[in-house]
Amino acid sequence: MEELYQFDEEFRDTIATVDEKGKRIWVYPKKPKGRFHTWRAIVAVILLVALFAGPFISINGHPLILLNIFERKFVLFGQAFWPQDFFLFVLAMITLFVFIILFTVIYGRVWCGWACPQTIFMEMVFRKLEYLIEGDANQQRRLDKSPWNFNKIWRKTVKQLLFVFIAVLIGHLVMAYLIGIDQVREIVTKPPAENLAGFLGLVAFSGVFYGVFARFREQACIAVCPYGRLQGVLLSKESVVVAYDWIRGEPRKKLKKNQPETDAGDCIDCKLCVHACPTGIDIRNGTQLECVNCTACIDACDEVMTKINKPTGLIRYDSYEGIKTGKKFRFNARVAGYSIVLTLLLGVFGFLLVSRTDVETTVLRVPGMLYQNQPDNRISNLYNIQFVNKTFDPINLQVTLKDQADGTIKKVGERALMVPPNEKTEGVFFVELPKEVLTGAKTKIILGIYQDDQLIDEIKTNFLGPINVKGP
Secondary structure, eight states, X not given: OTTTOOSOOGGGTSOTTBOTTSOBOXXXXXXXXXXXXXXXXXXXXXXXXXXXXXXXXXETTEESEEEETTTTEEEETTEEEOGGGHHHHHHHHHHHHHHHHHHHHHHOSHHHHHTOXXXXXXXXXXXXXXXXXXXXXXXXXXXXXXXXXXXHHHHHHHHHHHHHHHHHHHHHHHHHHHHOHHHHHHHHHSOGGGGHHHHHHHHHHHHHHHHIIIIITTHIIIIIOTHHHHHHHHOOTTSOEEEEOHHHHOSOOOOOTTOOOOSOOSOXXXXXXXXXXXTOOOGGGOSOTTOOOOOHHHHHHHHHHHHTTOOXXXXXXXXXXXXXXXXXXXXXXXXXXXXXXXXXXXXXHHHHHHTOOSEEEEXXXXXXXXXXXXXXXXXXXXXXXXXXXXXXXXXXXXXXXXXXXXXXEEESSSSOOEEOTTOEEXXXXXXXXXXXXXXXXXXXXXXXXXXXXXXXXXEEEEEEOOTTOOOO
């Protein structure tokens, strides 16, 4: 990559938003405009509408998405998931991680620039309000340096009040996904003392989001988010990123009127790509940790190229190899390997999801008890059986002994075996078998779990008997 970095490489030693003394450099990005920004705005509107509509959407009377980590209740697309389904969650996270790796290997940080909530809220909501109230970058700088007069006070006050209002909305939105829209509505409409924990949760979330979007800003991507640091191991020379065409652009030279054409590159060193960057970097230095692929530099450069009658695309979506050799992206061995792993994970996850039962049954012999001798030369074992209803409807269950016609099951207690929706129920059962059917100290038996005379699950367990028993 020697030809790409023929100039100062000090940018590698520091980040653009911190000076040599470690002091924060406030970024004033130029107001973006252009075809990429228009498309990003359209995508942002669609995603924001979907995000805010999510808590209000229900399937068969159940929430679309509920991630209640406090009560360990999870609902995805109207389907309830319990801690017993945690292996599905782990597999889903592994699959998502592999997908992110594959997506980043091929397309770089497209997610960060186009779909990440941090970027969407920061660039498409909070900064839009900032541009509306305080003006473009230069106007914001002048306003911040000006004395506290009426003009500065009312603009700063209105902006911060709007920021607080939107942060509160986002805080309520997150809580709605965590505990459900009905509980959030209850917290909002009742005095804080009646639900202090919920009220403090809303205040905490709102405060965090206000701090992130009003002050922390791009530092969330640069200093906190681990995804940027993963670039070093995920990106390759074939990955498509927002890239500067150094072959076409170098050597740079300022554009002057009435100056004859020279052998200079197309880059006129106007630095508008730097001024437009929300993380304060110079994309001409190559791919950097701070770059979120927001395309603001592409739009800024394309506008300049159009004005000076040069082809657009000096900064564009491309790979290092694509710029250096002119070749398009190739499906290499690394991408093929990730694709195979991702396909296998999706297949396994899909199979487990489809084969997932509505009722989770756990059978355990009562601790500390072996077996009991019963009249008529029979042996009994005592079992605890736990049922978890993963549906939103009550379920009546029956337990039978399969493949043992002479065996019987006796439930302890008279209460019917009904499992409430999204709840668990425990029962105690005696299983009795004739001695002559036992095959040894441990005999395999199968319990059939029926719902309305329909078999929904089979549980294998051990039946204990005398050591010297002789089977048929």
